[in-house]
Amino acid sequence: MPMQNQQVVLVSRPHGIPQASDFEIRTQPVPALSPGQFLVENAFLSVDPAMRGWTNAVANYSDPVPLGTVMRAFSAGRVIASRHPDYPQGSQVMGLLGWQRYAVSDGSDIRRIVRETDLPLSLSLGVLGLNGVTAYFALRMLGRPQAGETVVISTAAGAVGSIAGQLARMAGCRVVGIAGGADKCRICVDDFGFDAALDYRQDDLAQQLQAACPQGIDIYYDNTAGRISDIVLPQINRHARVIVCGTASIASWDPWPQGPRVERHLLNKAASMTGFLVWDYEDRYEEAIDHLAPLIRSGALRYREEILQGIEQAPGSIADLYQGRNLGKRLIRLDDE
C-alpha cells in the first residue's frame, strides 16, 4: 500500500487576507518516483506574510496559486527516497515544497541543501531562511548602514524585523523598533537589544518617535506601509534610505488605498524608497547564511520561533499573522519528535 500524503489545498480565492475556510486538507497516495526525482518528508512548513499575495489573483511579483492545488509555501525536510544523484537519501533540504507532508521533487523547487546540520532544521525557514536572507541583503544592499546612523524598523519583533534590527545594531547604528503592544516592545529591547521600541497603537507615536530619534532617521526598514510609514517619513534625514520590504498594515490593495504623497519627502531630503524582493538575491543565498550561521552559534544573533504542531494548524495560520498575534517566526511542525 502506498504512503498517504496530506496536502493543504487552496479552494477559494480570498479577497485580502486568506482565512482557514479558503483551504482544505486532502489525503492522497504519494506517487512512485521517476528517475531524477526524490521524495522529501517535510519536518516544518513555513507561514509567511508573503503567502497572502500568493493566494490573491491581483497582479503581484509571482503568479497566484491556482485553485485546487497545494498551497505554495516554503518547507524544510529530509530526503527519504531518491532517484536523483544530487539529493541523496538523508539530505536536508529547504524549498518551495508546499504545505504538504510529502513532496516529490526534481530539484527545481529546492532552494538549498541545508549545510548547517548542527543547527535545528527549523532555522532554515527563519533566521537562516528567507527571513534572515531578506533582512541581511535588504539592510546591507538597500539600507547601507553606517555607524552612528539611526535605523527605524516596523514590525520590529517579527521574523524579518528582529534580524534586521540586530544586524543594524552590529553595524553600529541606533535601532528603534515599532511594534504592536507592550509585549512585542519589551521583546525588541530585552531579547533583541534594540535601543528603544515604540508601540504603534499609541496616539502620540509621532512625538514618541521624534523623542526616540533625536538625530532623525537615516534608514527606515518598513514591513507595514500605512499609518506607521506616514508617521516615519516626515522625520527622515537627508539621504535617508527607506526599504520597502512588506505592506503588512494594508489589508487589501483592491480598491487601491490612498496615503499622503511621498514625493516631497523624497525630494526635500534627496532620499530613496526601494522595494526589496529576496528573489533578486537567489544566487547569493549562501553568502547570507555564511554571515548569519556563525552569529547564531555564538549567540550574538537572537531569534524567536512560534511552532504550531500538526498540519491541521496550517489553514488558519496566515490570518493570525495579520492580526499580530504571533511572537516570532511562525512554523508548522509535522514530525512527532
Place this chain on the structure above:
Amino acid sequence: MPMQNQQVVLVSRPHGIPQASDFEIRTQPVPALSPGQFLVENAFLSVDPAMRGWTNAVANYSDPVPLGTVMRAFSAGRVIASRHPDYPQGSQVMGLLGWQRYAVSDGSDIRRIVRETDLPLSLSLGVLGLNGVTAYFALRMLGRPQAGETVVISTAAGAVGSIAGQLARMAGCRVVGIAGGADKCRICVDDFGFDAALDYRQDDLAQQLQAACPQGIDIYYDNTAGRISDIVLPQINRHARVIVCGTASIASWDPWPQGPRVERHLLNKAASMTGFLVWDYEDRYEEAIDHLAPLIRSGALRYREEILQGIEQAPGSIADLYQGRNLGKRLIRLDDE
C-alpha cells in the same frame, strides 16, 4: 552719484504659487566695494520652479527667503568692478545673485565662473546651468539608463525634461515625453527628437502610455508628482528607477495632498523612487558642463529659451511657469543689447 540698483523684493508670504503681488521692485544705491568684494552686473535672471519652494515658509530643502529681502534666484552677469583676485573685471559668473540688476558678492554666492565664453551667457542658467546639470546627474546617477530601456519623462518639453530626454536618447533608450498640450508634444518629437509624446490632458493617458511603452517603463523621470505619476507607476518594470526631480503638479503641500500608495508598486517590482537635489553634485558641476557644452556646439543637444525683457517681468514670471504657459527655459534679460 552712486549707481542705482533695482531689486525684486519678496514682500508677502505666498500660500502655494507666488504671484506678482508678492513682490515689489525697489530702487536703492549700489554700495561701495570692500576689499574681497566685487560687483556683478546681471545680464540674465533665472526663473525656476524651485523658487516656489524658496518663497514658502514650510519646511523644504532650503530656508525660506526672508520677507523684505531680494528674491533668491540664480543669475548670470559680468564682473564690472573687483577687489577680489579670483573674480577680475570682465569675468562672467553665474550664481545665487538674486533677482536684481547689480549684486555685490564676496564669491560665496557664486556657483561658477563661466568658461564657455564662446556660447551665449544665457545658457549658463539653462542647458549649461542647473537645468542641464540636474538632467545630467539625475538621469545618470539615479536613472542609470541602459540601451534598449524605455524612459518616460514628465514636463518633457521643459528646461530639465527636454535635456534629460535627449540624453536618454543618446544613451540608446526609447524616450516617451508627457507634456501639456499639442504644441509641447510636437516640440518634444520635432525639436527634441523624442520617440513619442503624450498630452497629459487626455482622459485616456493610461492607455496611450501603455501603447507608447510596449516594453513597459524602466525609468520614470518625474517633474510633476500628482495624477501623471499615479498613471505611470502601475506601468513600471522590474527594477525600474523613478527619479523624483520636481512636483510641479502639486499646487500646495499644506494641507498635504493624498495619492495612491506607492509601496506595492515599489515592492512588486523591486523598484526605487529617489529624490534628486542638484546641491549634492556641487563639486561635480564642471563634469556635467564638460559633457554638455560640446553637445551644444555640435548641435546634438537642442534647447529652447523663452526670454522676457526687463526686470519688471520678474514678479509675475513664476506663476506663469506653473500654468504651463512657457515653451523653454524662462529667463529675464536685463541688458539692452
